Amino acid sequence: MSSSSALRVAVTSSKFTFPSSAFVATGLGLAGLYYYNQERPNPTPSLNPLLAAAPLAAVVAGKSQADFQSVYNAIALKVQDQDDADNGAGRYGLLTRLAWHASGTFDKKKQAGGSYGGTMLYAPESTDPGNAGLEVARDFLAEFLVEYPWMSRGDLWTLGGVVAVQEAGGPKINWRPGRQDISDKSKVPENGNLPDASKDGKYVRGVFTRMGFNDRETVALIGAHCLGRCHTYNSGYDGPWGPSFNMFTNDFYVRLLQGWHVRKWDGPKQYEDDETNSFMMLPTDMAMKEDSHFLKYVKMYAEDQDLFFNDFSAAFTKLLENGTQFTTDNKHLVFQTLDEQDI
Missing domain, CATH: 1.10.520.10 (Peroxidase; domain 1)
Structure with a gap:
């Protein structure tokens, strides 16, 4: 297929697959050109009408x-x-x-x-x-x-x-x-x-099965609750899952296995820790502890952070890629952190 034919295929395709090297040779002159997208904030008109009409696929193909x-x-x-x-x-x-x-x-x-x-x-x-x-x-x-x-x-x-x-x-x-x-x-x-945080384990399993995940992957993905916190003005729920809410660790599982009680307040049902009354768990979090099939993975991740990291990494990549088709020549990228680059 010629370079121009490959470009036409990409423009008319209703489902994107990452383009082959043919796109790199289309001569679009990528440097200094801008892609115009009406739905983006403060869009910049393209300096090239062909590029404006072409999908981002043709542009991304030339990136390293x-x-x-x-x-x-x-x-x-x-x-x-x-x-x-x-x-x-x-x-x-x-x-x-x-x-x-x-x-x-x-x-x-x-x-x-x-x-x-x-x-x-x-x-x-x-x-x-x-x-x-x-x-x-x-x-x-x-x-x-x-x-x-x-x-x-x-x-x-x-x-x-x-x-x-x-x-x-x-x-x-x-x-x-x-x-x-x-x-x-x-x-x-x-x-x-999207998952409803008020539900039980059966519901959680159904939602994640719909996305193509098994129980182990489900428990690994929910471990992302180690980051951030809930806000009443968004979800109705309130509080962080633990004290280190900007650090990715296995702390979520360690804390989940400890003592919890239903919080007495005017908001939706959620749990707070017995020790300090400072941290929260959602009903769907507690389902990981109450369902024996989920619980075994909770215990595994609480005991072995490296295992959690390995399983989370694989499940998170799968989650991010669900619904997108990639060609075999579109290889995964692994990024260095700022610390690793000394930035």
């Missing part, structure tokens, strides 16, 4: 590991600058939640939803109660859609989650680009796909 590391670094530096935000919780939990929720609408049977299209920008997904407060995360990352106009929303939001996990001391996360902005409102998932 170093290009994506630059995006990672820019996000990480902003996260670092706002380390004292949200009463010391920083932006780690917020960005992890954005990546998680942008991906968690995936339905394995229907092969629909997921992070592929960056559809959280549109209703009804944007107004899903499970996404309350995530406009803060999208706004936090919005400047990078202007600074790096060749990044799709789905790629940026998922990369933000990778940044948050790794910069908080968590495991390395395999990530690759390939998501494509979608403006077709018919592709936006309906509300109700």
Whole structure:
């Protein structure tokens, strides 16, 4: 196939697969050109009408590991600058939640939803109660859609989650680009796909099975609750899961196995720790302790942080990639943290 034919295929394809090297030879003159996207803040008109019409796929194909590391670094530096935000919780939990929720609408049977299209920008997904407060995360990352106009929303939001996990001391996360902005409102998932924190273990298993996860992967992914905190004005729930809410550790499991009681307050049912009454667990968190099939993995991760890190890394990559098709030549990227680069 010629380079021009490959470009036409990419432009007309309804489902993006990361392009082959044919795209690199299209002669688009990537340097100094800007991609125009009406749905982005302060869009910059393209200097090339062909590039304006072409999907981001053609642009991203010419980018290297170093290009994506630059995006990672820019996000990480902003996260670092706002380390004292949200009463010391920083932006780690917020960005992890954005990546998680942008991906968690995936339905394995229907092969629909997921992070592929960056559809959280549109209703009804944007107004899903499970996404309350995530406009803060999208706004936090919005400047990078202007600074790096060749990044799709789905790629940026998922990369933000990778940044948050790794910069908080968590495991390395395999990530690759390939998501494509979608403006077709018919592709936006309906509300109700994201986990409802008030439910029991049977419900949790059903939600994660729909996404294609087994019990072990389910427990590993819920361990991301080690980051951030809940807010009454978003979810109705209140408080952090532990004292180190900007550090990625296995502390969630260790604390879950300790004593908890139902909190007496005017809000929805949640639990607080017997020892200090300072930390919280959601009903779906407690389900991990009450269901014997989940509990065995809780105990494993509480005893072995390295095991948790390994399992979380694999499950989180799977979560972020659900709903996106990648070609075999689109290899995973692994990013260095700011500390590893001495930045």
